[in-house]
Amino acid sequence: MNQDSQFQQSQDFKCKDHPEKPVQFWCKLNNCNENRIFCLNCQKQNKHVQHYDEDVLSIHELHQFLIEKSKLPKGLISECQISFQSTIKSYEKLMSGLSHKFCGLEEKITKLKPYQTQQALDSLISFDEFKNHLNTNILGLLQNQKRFQMIFLLNQNYI
Ligand SMILES: [Zn+2]
Numbered sequence: 001m002n003q004d005s006q007f008q009q010s011q012d013f014k015c016k017d018h019p020e021k022p023v024q025f026w027c028k029l030n031n032c033n034e035n036r037i038f039c040l041n042c043q044k045q046n047k048h049v050q051h052y053d054e055d056v057l058s059i060h061e062l063h064q065f066l067i068e069k070s071k072l073p074k075g076l077i078s079e080c081q082i083s084f085q086s087t088i089k090s091y092e093k094l095m096s097g098l099s100h101k102f103c104g105l106e107e108k109i110t111k112l113k114p115y116q117t118q119q120a121l122d123s124l125i126s127f128d129e130f131k132n133h134l135n136t137n138i139l140g141l142l143q144n145q146k147r148f149q150m151i152f153l154l155n156q157n158y159i
C-alpha cells in the first residue's frame with residue numbers, strides 16, 4: 001500500500017469517541033480500558049497518559065503490527081498439534097499402566113499373601129490422590145477451550 005492510500009485510509013477512520021476526528025494513534029497495552037484507536041482530542045485528554053511512552057504508537061504503524069501479529073496463531077496451532085499428539089501418547093501409556101496395575105485385582109483380593117495385601121492397600125490409598133490429580137489436569141485442559149471461547153469468540157463479528 002502506498003503512502004497516499006494509507007493516509008487516505010487513516011483520514012476515513014474516525015475516532016469512536018470523537019466521530020469528527022480522524023484517528024492518529026493506537027494503544028497496544030493489553031489491559032487498557034480506553035478506546036484503543038484514537039484521535040488527537042483523546043490524546044489531549046490524556047486518556048493513555050499512564051502508559052503513553054511504552055504502548056502508544058502512530059496509526060501508520062498499525063497495519064504492520066497487525067500483519068506481524070497475525071502470523072503468530074499458525075505457530076500456536078503447530079504447538080497445539082504437537083501437544084495433542086504427546087497427550088494422546090501419554091494417555092495411552094497411562095491407561096495401559098492403570099489396567100496392568102489394577103485390572104482383575106478385585107478377584108484376587110481374597111487370595112493375596114499378607115505382603116501383597118499390604119501393597120494393595122498402599123496402592124489403592126494412593127489411587128485416590130492420583131485420581132484427583134488427574135481430574136484437576138483434565139479440568140485444566142477443558143478450561144483452555146472455555147478461555148479461548150471467552151476471549152476470541154465474543155469478537156467473532158469483527159473479523
Ligand atoms: Zn478521540
Ligand SMILES: [Zn+2]
Nearest residue numbers: 027029032048
Ligand atoms: Zn492505552
